[in-house]
Amino acid sequence: MHTPRSLLVCALIAALPLVGCESLSATIQSPSDSIAGSSKSIGGSFNAISTSSGSGGKSASAAPNMQSFERDLRVYTAGFAVRPGGSREDFLRGVARIAEDHGVSDWESEPTTPRAIGEGLRDAGLSAGQMDAFVDGIGRERPEAQLALEGYRHPGS
Amino acid sequence: MRAFAATLALLAGTAAARAAELGFIFVGPNTGNGSGGHAALVADGVVYHLQNEGGLLLVVRDGWPEFELVYRELENRPLTVAHLDVAPEAVERVQRAFARLRVEQEIALARRDDAREDVAWLEALAAGAPAPGLRGAGLVDPARAGDPDAARLRERAAGAPPRPAPVVDRAGDLASLREALIAREADRALEGAYGLAPAAIAQLPPALDSPLSDAERAGLDALCERLEREVASLARSARPDRGYPMLLAQARYLAARRSLASGRLVLLDVFAGVAPPPDSLPEQVRVKRRAEAAELLRRGRELVLGAGRVGEPDLNLVEEAASAAAHDGRADLAGPLSEIGLRKLPALARSVAAPALGADLGAALAAARTRVAAQDAQLAERWSYQLVLRNCITELARATGGAFGSDADVTRALGAPVPSGTEPFGFIPFVFFERVRDRLRVSTVEDLPARREVEVARVLASSPGLTAAIRESFAYGSTVYEPKPRDSAFLLFTDDVFWRRPAYGAGNLVFALGYTGLGIFTSPFDRGLRVGAGLEGMLWSLPELGFVNIRKGTYDWRD
Numbered sequence: 228m229h230t231p232r233s234l235l236v237c238a239l240i241a242a243l244p245l246v247g248c249e250s251l252s253a254t255i256q257s258p259s260d261s262i263a264g265s266s267k268s269i270g271g272s273f274n275a276i277s278t279s280s281g282s283g284g285k286s287a288s289a290a291p292n293m294q295s296f297e298r299d300l301r302v303y304t305a306g307f308a309v310r311p312g313g314s315r316e317d318f319l320r321g322v323a324r325i326a327e328d329h330g331v332s333d334w335e336s337e338p339t340t341p342r343a344i345g346e347g348l349r350d351a352g353l354s355a356g357q358m359d360a361f362v363d364g365i366g367r368e369r370p371e372a373q374l375a376l377e378g379y380r381h382p383g384s
Numbered sequence: 385m386r387a388f389a390a391t392l393a394l395l396a397g398t399a400a401a402r403a404a405e406l407g408f409i410f411v412g413p414n415t416g417n418g419s420g421g422h423a424a425l426v427a428d429g430v431v432y433h434l435q436n437e438g439g440l441l442l443v444v445r446d447g448w449p450e451f452e453l454v455y456r457e458l459e460n461r462p463l464t465v466a467h468l469d470v471a472p473e474a475v476e477r478v479q480r481a482f483a484r485l486r487v488e489q490e491i492a493l494a495r496r497d498d499a500r501e502d503v504a505w506l507e508a509l510a511a512g513a514p515a516p517g518l519r520g521a522g523l524v525d526p527a528r529a530g531d532p533d534a535a536r537l538r539e540r541a542a543g544a545p546p547r548p549a550p551v552v553d554r555a556g557d558l559a560s561l562r563e564a565l566i567a568r569e570a571d572r573a574l575e576g577a578y579g580l581a582p583a584a585i586a587q588l589p590p591a592l593d594s595p596l597s598d599a600e601r602a603g604l605d606a607l608c609e610r611l612e613r614e615v616a617s618l619a620r621s622a623r624p625d626r627g628y629p630m631l632l633a634q635a636r637y638l639a640a641r642r643s644l645a646s647g648r649l650v651l652l653d654v655f656a657g658v659a660p661p662p663d664s665l666p667e668q669v670r671v672k673r674r675a676e677a678a679e680l681l682r683r684g685r686e687l688v689l690g691a692g693r694v695g696e697p698d699l700n701l702v703e704e705a706a707s708a709a710a711h712d713g714r715a716d717l718a719g720p721l722s723e724i725g726l727r728k729l730p731a732l733a734r735s736v737a738a739p740a741l742g743a744d745l746g747a748a749l750a751a752a753r754t755r756v757a758a759q760d761a762q763l764a765e766r767w768s769y770q771l772v773l774r775n776c777i778t779e780l781a782r783a784t785g786g787a788f789g790s791d792a793d794v795t796r797a798l799g800a801p802v803p804s805g806t807e808p809f810g811f812i813p814f815v816f817f818e819r820v821r822d823r824l825r826v827s828t829v830e831d832l833p834a835r836r837e838v839e840v841a842r843v844l845a846s847s848p849g850l851t852a853a854i855r856e857s858f859a860y861g862s863t864v865y866e867p868k869p870r871d872s873a874f875l876l877f878t879d880d881v882f883w884r885r886p887a888y889g890a891g892n893l894v895f896a897l898g899y900t901g902l903g904i905f906t907s908p909f910d911r912g913l914r915v916g917a918g919l920e921g922m923l924w925s926l927p928e929l930g931f932v933n934i935r936k937g938t939y940d941w942r943d
Contacts, residue, residue: 291430291447292697295483302484303491316560316624323625324494325487330700332629332729333614335621337696383476 296329297343301382304347341371345378353379405467406475408824410817411455412462412834413934415872415924421813423777424451425482425784426465427475432482432783434776436769441779443486452832457942462834466820469827474788474797481787485779489767496759502558503756506749509738517733518562520628521569522657523635528579533641535577537634541616558752561738566627569736573634574619580638584732586653586703586710592678595647603689604640610694611637632730636699649685651706652730660714669940673713680705703730777816778805799825834936837880839864857881859937869913871937873899873921879933889928896921 303321307313326334334340348358358379365372409431411422424433431451434441446454455461504516524534572578596604611633618630635652642650665673684702687693707728708714741748769775785802788794794801803819805811810819821829833841840856843864855861857877867873875895876888900918907915924935 290697295430295445298480298483299487302480303487306484306488319623320494320559320625321491323623324490327729328490330697330729332632333618333696335623336614336617 292329293339296326296331296337297339297346299325299328300340300343301346301350301378304344305350306347308348308351308353335371338370338374341374342378345375345380346382348375349379349382406470406478407465407467408817408820409451410464410466410814412464412936414459414461414936414938415920415934416870418459418461419934422455423780423813423816425478425780426451427479427482430479432486432780434779436776439769440763440767441769441774441776442767443482443489443779445482445486453942456832457835458939460834460836460936460938462837463832464817465830465832466817466824466826467828467830468798469825470797477787477797478784481783485783492759492763492766496756496763498559499752499755499759501562502752503749505558505562505738506745506752509741510745510749514735515738517657517735518566518569519731519733520631520635521566521736522581522732522734523584523631523652523730524573524578524638525581526572526576526578528581529576531577531579531638533638533645534573534579534634536641537612537615537637538574538577540612541574541619560624563624563627565736565738566625566631568627570627570630570634571619573631574615578634580635580642581732581734584635584652584656584730585639586651586656586706588649588651588681588706588710592681592709593648596643596649597690599690599692600649600685601644603692603694604644606692607640607689607694607699608637608644611640628731635730649689649706651703653710653732654700654703654707654728654730655711655714656707656730656732660711663712663714665940670712672941672943674709675713677705677709677713681709700729704728772811773806775805775811777811777813781805781810781816799823834879835939835942836865836877836937840880865937865939868938868940869917871917872896872924872935873914873917874925874935877937878928879936882931885931885933886929889925892928893922893925896925 300322303325307318307321322334322340323332326332326337326340331337345358348361353361358376362372362376365375367373405426405428407426409424409426411418411424413419413421422433424431426432426448429448431446431448433444433446435444436442452463456463501516508515614633615630615637618626618633632652639650639652663670681702684705688698688702781802781804784798785794785804788797791801800823803810803816803823805816807819809815820826840862843856844852856864857880859865859867859874859877862877865877873896874892876891878885878888878892881888896918898918899921900915903910903912903914903916903918907913927934
């Protein structure tokens with residue numbers, strides 16, 4: 228370890244309470260930290276959509292926000308599916324919360340939603356037969372059923 | 385607009401360079417709660433880290449540009465990134481592990497929010513007071529029933545069958561009660577053709593209220609068509625919480641129709657109903673802030689409406705930009721930094737008459753309070769911050785290592801098991817980072833100097849010489865830094881010297897002592913601001929006497 232860092236270790240051990248994790252509010256040391264960061268967030272999102280092929284559906288250059296939505300919903304579905312006791316309402320409320328976190332209120336009309344659910348069901352270990360039954364339950368011919376099936380068969384593609 | 389140009393340059397350069405990469409970040413210390421430094425993980429341009437908020441460790445997800453802007457530029461802290469040599473599959477697994485952690489936390493916090501809302505409702509009902517506002521109900525106004533645009537929407541969405549009256553007497557399940565009430569309000573708004581509530585609209589400054597272009601008009605037409613389909617679909621939807629998205633779609637439709645009729649853009653205010661926190665920024669920073677918000681709105685109009693990208697997430701970004709512009713450029717009203725865009729949906733609330741509940745309200749309230757206590761206890765058990773055993777480092781290490789099935793899998797993917805935060809002194813960010821560097825398959829280590837260091841180097845390159853170097857080493861002489869009370873009182877920068885550090889620290893200590901003494905006399909006029917800065921100045925001078933630098937100064941804005 229470098230000398231300055233060794234010295235810093237000694238100093239920090241002497242001042243343990245100061246060493247802890249940063250607090251969110253204290254991290255925003257200046258009022259402009261939050262404002263500038265938030266503005267940059269919006270600017271970054273505009274930049275991302277300007278180079279993406281669209282906000283819905285799946286593409287190699289899908290906007291980071293929708294990639295993040297898909298990943299979040301996928302892990303949520305997988306976790307929910309293997310946990311006993313959750314109701315349909317509980318699941319849907321969770322979907323709504325995750326969707327709103329990504330600027331989506333009408334998640335039913337987002338193609339990412341059924342696709343991510345299909346991926347999550349695969350991660351949860353749903354068999355092909357169980358997935359077929361799930362898709363039949365939705366109505367196999369419906370677009371969302373097909374998207375869920377696609378997510379199940381080709382996760383992350 | 386230089387600030388925005390810098391944003392774009394950063395996005396195009398630095399962020400892109402980090403695509404498909406995994407790396408650990410060490411953030412150097414500075415005054416405040418960052419005195420021990422900080423550690424984070426970057427994966428494909430997204431930064432994951434944990435922060436202590438109110439005793440809970442929150443999982444935070446930021447874009448790399450925002451993270452770099454705040455920590456390196458504004459907080460003036462050096463970053464060191466250890467890039468790992470890993471396969472893309474490993475990066476995805478790590479990202480999924482952090483997504484799992486974040487979603488788990490989000491859902492747990494949502495449950496607690498629901499329980500708290502139950503208590504607020506029952507307290508209001510028990511007291512005979514109006515029920516708390518329903519989310520989104522304030523976007524439309526019953527007093528403006530019969531609005532021509534709303535009537536047009538009702539006609540276009542006519543395929544929707546009438547819905548049965550929702551069951552509303554459910555004291556034991558207030559979340560369902562609220563959902564049913566919002567759905568009923570959304571149905572009433574459609575049937576009664578409620579107009580847009582004036583308070584729901586973002587009031588743009590006249591300078592930004594430019595006429596719609598032909599492309600924007602076409603985009604708004606497409607938006608109206610999409611929203612007509614959406615409202616019809618939500619009216620038929622079986623999802624229990626369909627009311628809020630339906631109200632939001634109606635309000636957005638009304639705003640778009642009004643835009644087309646007036647030739648000026650009308651957007652919903654995502655910050656409507658939010659009490660703004662105090663704004664203590666100097667006017668010159670506010671000017672820059674307003675200019676940046678204006679540029680964001682201009683760019684949003686062009687990229688989203690002008691290009692016909694009228695999907696909901698993209699429209700929401702334009703709403704956010706317009707709302708920031710309408711609120712003096714403040715994009716922070718939604719709360720602290722959030723991931724990729726603020727993602728704050730318009731949700732102005734309005735109280736509606738709640739049904740009389742048949743249940744014993746006293747007993748229901750007691751049960752609801754017990755649920756809140758239980759949720760708080762569960763959150764504390766899972767997420768409470770503990771200095772050594774559960775902190776930002778232990779959880780960062782646990783989530784990264786946990787992305788893989790076994791130690792053998794981690795070793796294959798990253799070169800070795802992730803250093804545990806519970807190893808001796810492993811909870812100290814730079815100790816953890818040193819172990820990452822030593823043990824994992826690190827391909828490169830990148831040092832990203834703090835902003836002041838970069839700016840001083842630029843100044844010295846353009847005007848070399850001892851005079852400039854001495855001038856820049858003084859807080860009160862520097863051309864690239866302005867002293868601020870929040871940085872504590874100090875005279876000399878010690879982050880870019882080593883052997884001279886104790887001597888500089890002694891100078892800083894004496895200066896801070898004098899500053900404190902002066903502050904005693906000015907405290908009736910500055911509420912003790914100088915005394916506080918002076919005392920802090922003495923505190924942060926002490927490590928400098930032992931060759932350790934923590935204080936570096938901070939910045940208000942980045943051009």
